[in-house]
Amino acid sequence: MMDNNRPKKKLFTSELRVMNVLWKNGNMTAKAISDVLKEKVGWNINTTYTVIKKCIAKGAVERTEPNFMCHSIVTKDAVQKAECEELVEKLFDGRPELLVATLISSCELSKEQKDSLREMVNNLED
Secondary structure: OOHHHOOOOOOOHHHHHHHHHHHHHOOEEHHHHHHHHHHHHOOOHHHHHHHHHHHHHOOOEEEEOOOOEEEEOOOHHHHHHHHHHHHHHHHOOOOHHHHHHHHHHHOOOOHHHHHHHHHHHHOOOO
């Protein structure tokens, strides 16, 4: 079993594409996932099935029968948190405030986005 509902191994971009389809739509057959990704990114069915199998091997997806039904066994929140923690460690010396400062200084934020950020900071518990 996984700690904190995280995959056993890091998910790569192709695997996150499969996961995003499942997170958005819930349980789906591999064929249905393939149809979505063919339309969205131009993958053929074999590519999609290969990536689904990688997700299964990494503990992110569970497959059941009939019809190669797939469902996510990791949450989007857990994967986002793991990716964010890795990013902070790798690029910001473990200092999340540097990540936030970089995001703020490198993005043009709308007034609504700035207000939302201020509210989030003001609501931080000490």
